[in-house]
Amino acid sequence: MAHQLQLEKEKYRQWVKAGLGLGYLKEGLAQFCNDIADQQHKDILQNIRSRQSLPSNVTCGSCQVETLKPDHTSEKNNGKKVCPLGQIKCSCCFKGKIACPNNICGAIYDYIVENQASPPPAPNWKITDAQQWSTDPWSICKCFINAPGYEQKQSAGETDCTGLLILMINNQYFHSHIECNVIKTDNLFSKVHQYRNNIFHSSSMELEESEANSYIDDMIAVLKDGKELFQQSDAQIAVKKLQDVSVNNELYQFLVFMELNYNDLR
Template sequence: MAHEIHLKNNKYRQWVKAGLGLGYLKEGLAPFCDDIGRQQYNYIINQIQQTKTPQPNVPCGVCQITTLQPDHVRVSKGICPLKQDKCNCCFPNNKTPCPNNVCGAIYDSIIQNHASIPPAPYWKNSDVQQWSTDPWSISKCFINAPGYKDKPSAVDTDCTGLLHVIINNTYFHSHIGCNITGPNNLFSKVRQYRNEIFHSSNMELEESKANCYIDDMIAVLQDNKGKACTSTRMAQQAVRKLQECKGLKISLREIKDENVKSSKNQQKNSATKDEYDDLKKKLLQLES
């Protein structure tokens, strides 16, 4: 049958291998992102409680992003002192301060921690009413792509979203060994690999390129200097899986078995545009 001939193609099997590698990378990154996101949340809330007068009330749960007045004020008409385009401070009409004296300060902190120039938080991925109680709601503002609003944790977020959080959030940078702000940094390269793998029109990949992709995924988890990312148990397990995956000679049965196993796991996680989900759909299309 035609699909069996396709599955015997080594370049296709290498493409599958690279896709599985992204799934393992996500497994390793999720606990790290969850841990550092919680640390950042605690830092922000502690800073607000120590510096704000009157004393803020946490939780809030009533503010909306469209009507929230930031703590900072515009320099002049249309000019934000934090250099954010279309900041709420530039359009003060119909904006109201947080009644609990907390959400405006979190708004400022998110902008100040955004790594892009100008800073560009993606507010649509988050719910302001959860900022004061849910660390991941703050982290999701650093995912500069749609589709993550309903993802309640790092574990429920796909590889691309986790890489966005790390790359775009300067708080994470102090927990990363490599220079994440430099051109062609490792984390940005791996994020691009995801696009190259899943946007492949013929679903084929040279073995040397697939192995190069996996080597860089391992380097992301090991992070050169062995900092917080690689110290997690899940990251260490993911590295072992990636090393095994690199040397794997994938057969037709292995592809199907791994696809079934991965699909069951992803039904539990329900990640946005999940790598395993994409892989499952493409395999089913081939088999039909």
């Protein structure tokens, strides 16, 4: 009965609506992100193998991020070693690092730093496994998600919409596949990323209808991005779900259904 009373509160239903919207947003983004991750991985390896005249099937599974020597070298500035790529505490500034025996991982390391959109370059080395870089696209993509909680995620499908949005904002390769200028302050993708924090960090678990509707409208706008996303079938399906959930009567019926099933299971 306590749950039923909660469902009677309009602002609570609006809060739930926004939360459901985040789930649908993730559904619309996941396959797109997986596809771009695969394409990026293919392009990285093709570029490295071509540039260094390596066999087309060469891979590496022996390097560790902590001990890997990047391909780029440090420079001297006022007698101190500094990273020419602008990274703070880069491995290029420390002795004892080990070059990749297959001439791949050091180049991938450089690529990740060079394609980090957030200044200064700050890849999330803690959640990636360099042993998988040459064979697993998502192990590279995770380096661009500068947030905790994604260590065990193996694909876009296992990653929530927050992680996917951060990836798309921080990974410059994705920028050429979306129309939105995510570098611009207060861009749409960053705004929707912030909505997640607003929703799940709400102590009252309440939202005004106008605010919830604004959140939903912007989630739809992300999925309708005019470069490639709007053509994706998963994105189109997610847009329809977001449009449906914005209808309060349908949402209320859904919540009542969930409450009845919850009571049956207790």
